[in-house]
Amino acid sequence: AAGVxxxxxxxxxxxxxxxxxxxxxxxRHDTVYWYQQGPGQDPQFLISFYEKMQSDxxxxxxxxxxxxxxxxxxxxxxSSLELGxxxxxxxxxxxxxxxxxxxxxxxGTRLTVT
Amino acid sequence: GEDVEQSLFLSVREGDSxxxxxxxxxxxxxxxxxxxxxxxxxxQLLTYxxxxxxMKQDQRLTVLLNKKDKHLSLRIADTxxxxxxIYFCAETASGTxxxxxxxxxxLKVLA
Numbered sequence: 001a002a003g004v005x006x007x008x009x010x011x012x013x014x015x016x017x018x019x020x021x022x023x024x025x026x027x028r029h030d031t032v033y034w035y036q037q038g039p040g041q042d043p044q045f046l047i048s049f050y051e052k053m054q055s056d057x058x059x060x061x062x063x064x065x066x067x068x069x070x071x072x073x074x075x076x077x078x079s080s081l082e083l084g085x086x087x088x089x090x091x092x093x094x095x096x097x098x099x100x101x102x103x104x105x106x107x108g109t110r111l112t113v114t
Numbered sequence: 115g116e117d118v119e120q121s122l123f124l125s126v127r128e129g130d131s132x133x134x135x136x137x138x139x140x141x142x143x144x145x146x147x148x149x150x151x152x153x154x155x156x157x158q159l160l161t162y163x164x165x166x167x168x169m170k171q172d173q174r175l176t177v178l179l180n181k182k183d184k185h186l187s188l189r190i191a192d193t194x195x196x197x198x199x200i201y202f203c204a205e206t207a208s209g210t211x212x213x214x215x216x217x218x219x220x221l222k223v224l225a
Contacts, residue, residue: 033212042118042202043157045212056210090157094211101145101164101206103213107156 002026004093004106012112013081021076021109025093031055032074033103034066035090043090049074050096081113118205118216125222132193134219136186136203143205146179147213148188151200160188160201190221198223 005024013019025032031050035043036059045058049068060066063081068074072093078085088110092103117139126132138146147162163170163177163186170177176189186203203216 031211035213035215042215042218043213045214048212056212058212092213101162104159105149105157 004091004104006089006091006106006109008109009107010110010112012114014114015081015083017081017113019078019081019111021078021089021091021111023074023076023091023093023106025072025074025091026095026104029093029095029104030072031094031096032068032072033092033094034060034074034076035092035105037088037090037108038084039087041087046076078111083113086111086113118203118214120201120203120216120219122217123220123222125224126193127224128193128195130193132188132190132197132221132223134188134190134201134203134221136188136216138184138186138203138205138214138216140205140214141181141184145206146177146186147204148175148177148186149202149204149215151202151218153199157202193221193223195223195225197221 007022033048034046037043046060048056052068064078066076088108090108092105094103119137148160149157161172174191178187200218200220202218204213
């Protein structure tokens with residue numbers, strides 16, 4: 001069965017650079033969620049989208065922005081990267097807002113900021 | 115407020131049962147989940163329970179929910195070395211669809 005795809009799987013950037021992470025949800029899933037997991041930490045919710053509109057917002061820094069496109073894939077744009085942005089970034093998808101209890105997670109993108 | 119707590123470590127012998135505990139504060143949570151994360155890997159959904167249930171069993175996994183005490187537990191029967199991982203409980207935050215994760219419990223299974 002198709003799963004959530006994230007790219008790239010690994011990314012190394014320098015401080016003050018920008019990064020773009022991509023998420024391709026499971027086919028027919030229209031809701032996407034982004035989470036950030038710092039080293040040794042639990043995943044923290046960043047932002048979610050339903051039908052291309054932002055549906056919920058968590059602890060996402062102002063330097064980050066995200067959007068969902070017409071094919072339901074999502075991109076997380078990160079600017080002015082800081083060392084503290086080094087983390088594993090997960091994307092999850094679900095079928096409709098009302099089945100959000102079934103969120104399927106991607107393998108994550110490991111971002112390292114040097 | 116939203117707060118999900120777990121003990122940090124648990125060590126058991128192979129073949130024994132493991133019980134991982136979780137407490138949460140949001141009494142309006144509708145679903146509670148258990149995820150497994152192996153080193154360097156993603157989050158694998160193990161099971162979830164609806165808040166109006168007390169217990170759910172799925173093969174070696176048993177989830178118990180005490181809604182009054184806001185306490186969730188995951189019992190793994192016949193624990194194997196392959197069960198060694200970090201286990202996160204999570205809840206859906208009240209009025210939203212985002213997950214709030216617990217701090218994670220690192221389970222180590224000794225052969």
